[in-house]
Amino acid sequence: MEPVYHPAGADDDLRAALTALKVGRWMAMRDLLAETGANWPLRNFRTQVLGIRAAGSDVTEAWLAEEPDSYNAHAMLARVSVERALRSHQQQHDAAYDLEQRARRAALTAAGREQRDPVPWLCLLALAQVDERTLRREHRERAAEPMLPPGPWGLLHEINQRDPGSREAYHRVVQFLLARQVPTSAALADVIDFGRWVASWAFEGSPLLLLPLYALAEQCRRQGGQRRTATWRLQWAEAPMIGYTLKAFRSWFLRTDPARCSVSDLNHLACALWAGHKLEEADAVFAAMAPYAGREPWASVHDYGSQPRAAESLFLRARAEAAAAARRAPHRGRPVRPTHPFD
Missing domain, CATH: 1.25.40 (Serine Threonine Protein Phosphatase 5, Tetratricopeptide repeat)
Structure with missing residues (x-):
């Protein structure tokens, strides 16, 4: 059996929404997120995958223009904006800083509209990896665990308050640890320590x-x-x-x-x-x-x-x-x- 590579995996409903996004249609995405509701682990996964697919088009902006009061549209704009900022940073585009600021504003706007949803906080945590020199105060907080370096632990706490043990959140911390301007050996040691600490509890x-x-x-x-x-x-x-x-x-x-x-x-x-x-x-x-x-x-x-x-x-x-x-x-x-x- 030949392996199948698809970001939705066995999530057939997500696959259908991704297919619709490919041709510029946002209603399947809207309906999927409405059906997902407050199932936070599933919502985190679906919005992340949808954001990656939608970042290359203006389909999310079109949804928000049609339904400006839709919280899910605002949450997806945050996801899309963060994905664009990360891509721009990785490619060292001149617009990287502006896209990062736009993404941060979109995430904070979404967080202000719905206090329970972890997605806006996941977006803010994802942006931490752009801050390679950890200039922002929220990216260099002291860890409760002595073996761990300073990092975005307050953002992780906010996510855990909403979705305890969020898979994406802890993987975002790994991305942050690897992105810092420190020797590769030090970054890997921190990631190994972090992984073992998390697995212990x-x-x-x-x-x-x-x-x-x-x-x-x-x-x-x-x-x-x-x-x-x-x-x-x-x-x-x-x-x-x-x-x-x-x-x-x-x-x-x-x-x-x-x-x-x-x-x-x-x-x-x-x-x-x-x-x-x-x-x-x-x-x-x-x-x-x-x-x-x-x-x-x-x-x-x-x-x-x-x-x-x-x-x-x-x-x-x-x-x-x-x-x-x-x-x-x-x-x-x-x-x-x-x-x-x-x-």
């Missing part, structure tokens, strides 16, 4: 249990060619990483509905299990995510040099090896996942 069923896996994948990406040695997989099979991986498998994967899991999370867990030689467990994750796949972390850990489609080649190899190992093993029934992470 994350509740069962939380995707935050995967943060140490993301940290190691980022380390592989930063190391570049150093990862393409015969022994690059050893670090995934050794303590403490294999412990974090198995904890994520047992306490997150086995307690969630894969149809509502982030495709990125499933790919990171499948890769970590495969690299850590837990092939039967990896096969269960590959089966749960089918037919969807992600480019990462495969693009960051592959050992195929400059071969075209190297990330996909490693994904297919890992999936095949995991499936073969599962076929050789004694049959075991699939675990029941009684909870739904977005309900």
Whole structure:
């Protein structure tokens, strides 16, 4: 089965809204967000994906012009404005500062219209990575955990007040830690410490249990060619990483509905299990995510040099090896996942 790459994953309703956005129609987005309501984890995910798609057009502005009193339209304008600011900053455009200020105003406007919604605060936290020298006071607050550096901890607190353990929020903190103007080794050390700290208290069923896996994948990406040695997989099979991986498998994967899991999370867990030689467990994750796949972390850990489609080649190899190992093993029934992470 060929892998399918789509940002909506198994979210069919989101996929339909993205298709409508592609041709400049915003009503499906409006209806989707109205249906999502105050389901904050699902709303966070959907608005983020919609914002990425809508940032390249004026469809959100058209919606707001038609329905100026719609809070969801204001929230989406914040999402779109932040995405544009981040792209401009990454590309070092002259308009980057103005776009950042516009995005900040849009997020604050949305926050003032609806106190309960975490989305505007997620937008403000996303903008923290643009402040590479941490000039803004809210980006250099002292952390409650002594091992962590100063950062946007007040913004994270605001999000946790609205959506405790928000997946996006903690990944935004990782992006901030990596974007600072500090040596790469220091940034990676902070990300690893942050991931391990979060995994130490994350509740069962939380995707935050995967943060140490993301940290190691980022380390592989930063190391570049150093990862393409015969022994690059050893670090995934050794303590403490294999412990974090198995904890994520047992306490997150086995307690969630894969149809509502982030495709990125499933790919990171499948890769970590495969690299850590837990092939039967990896096969269960590959089966749960089918037919969807992600480019990462495969693009960051592959050992195929400059071969075209190297990330996909490693994904297919890992999936095949995991499936073969599962076929050789004694049959075991699939675990029941009684909870739904977005309900």
